[in-house]
Amino acid sequence: MSKPDARIDVVQGTANTWLVGNDEEVIVIDPGDDAGVVLGAVGDREVLAVICTHGHAGHAAAALEVAEHDEAPVALHPADRQAWRELHDEDPDIRMEDGGRFDVAGITMEVLHAPGHSRGSVLLYCEELEAAFTGDVVGENGPVPTRDGFPNWGRQLDAIGAQVLTLPSQTRLLPGHGGELTVAEAEKRFDSWVAAGQDQTVSGVQDDAE
Numbered sequence: 001m002s003k004p005d006a007r008i009d010v011v012q013g014t015a016n017t018w019l020v021g022n023d024e025e026v027i028v029i030d031p032g033d034d035a036g037v038v039l040g041a042v043g044d045r046e047v048l049a050v051i052c053t054h055g056h057a058g059h060a061a062a063a064l065e066v067a068e069h070d071e072a073p074v075a076l077h078p079a080d081r082q083a084w085r086e087l088h089d090e091d092p093d094i095r096m097e098d099g100g101r102f103d104v105a106g107i108t109m110e111v112l113h114a115p116g117h118s119r120g121s122v123l124l125y126c127e128e129l130e131a132a133f134t135g136d137v138v139g140e141n142g143p144v145p146t147r148d149g150f151p152n153w154g155r156q157l158d159a160i161g162a163q164v165l166t167l168p169s170q171t172r173l174l175p176g177h178g179g180e181l182t183v184a185e186a187e188k189r190f191d192s193w194v195a196a197g198q199d200q201t202v203s204g205v206q207d208d209a210e
């Protein structure tokens with residue numbers, strides 16, 4: 001069996017944009033708001049899909065423009081459709097659900113619904129790459145707030161417990177803002193995030209709640 005040659009690249013803009021693929025094809029996760037920069041990083045590779053971890057502007061504003069390049073489908077969880085419609089006239093092509101799958105460059109990414117930061121927030125987990133793209137569900141400083149704080153702190157913590165801490169401990173967590181951490185590190189820090197509470201959790205990063 002040949003080893004998949006998929007790799008992960010990052011483009012740092014309003015959010016971390018993650019490119020997963022090889023020299024021929026790529027999936028774009030959270031295109032941010034600058035399509036030109038993302039397409040520059042894509043180069044001459046084919047975009048198979050554009051996946052938005054959630055519908056907030058800093059993550060999803062350039063989705064249609066990036067997808068248009070190769071007439072690729074855009075994927076969003078339907079629970080974030082309202083936020084999406086504040087950015088775009090055209091609806092996303094793929095309604096992501098928990099358990100959905102995306103294939104690229106010999107690897108598979110699984111959709112894990114993790115509501116809290118927004119109702120339609122998801123993670124993309126790739127077992128082969130030992131990585132999960134966490135959007136604003138969790139970052140290195142804990143659950144990521146929106147500009148207006150935490151829309152649903154308890155639900156976001158529950159989602160981290162159910163969908164993140166249950167992944168293999170060496171899994172890299174690649175968030176929508178800031179630096180990465182592992183599941184083992186998140187597990188160690190989790191109690192302090194809970195103890196700090198939503199008013200005390202100063203994460204240093206926050207996301208636009210549009």
Ligand SMILES: [Zn+2]
Pocket residue numbers: 054056117136146207208209
């Ligand atoms: Zn957000």
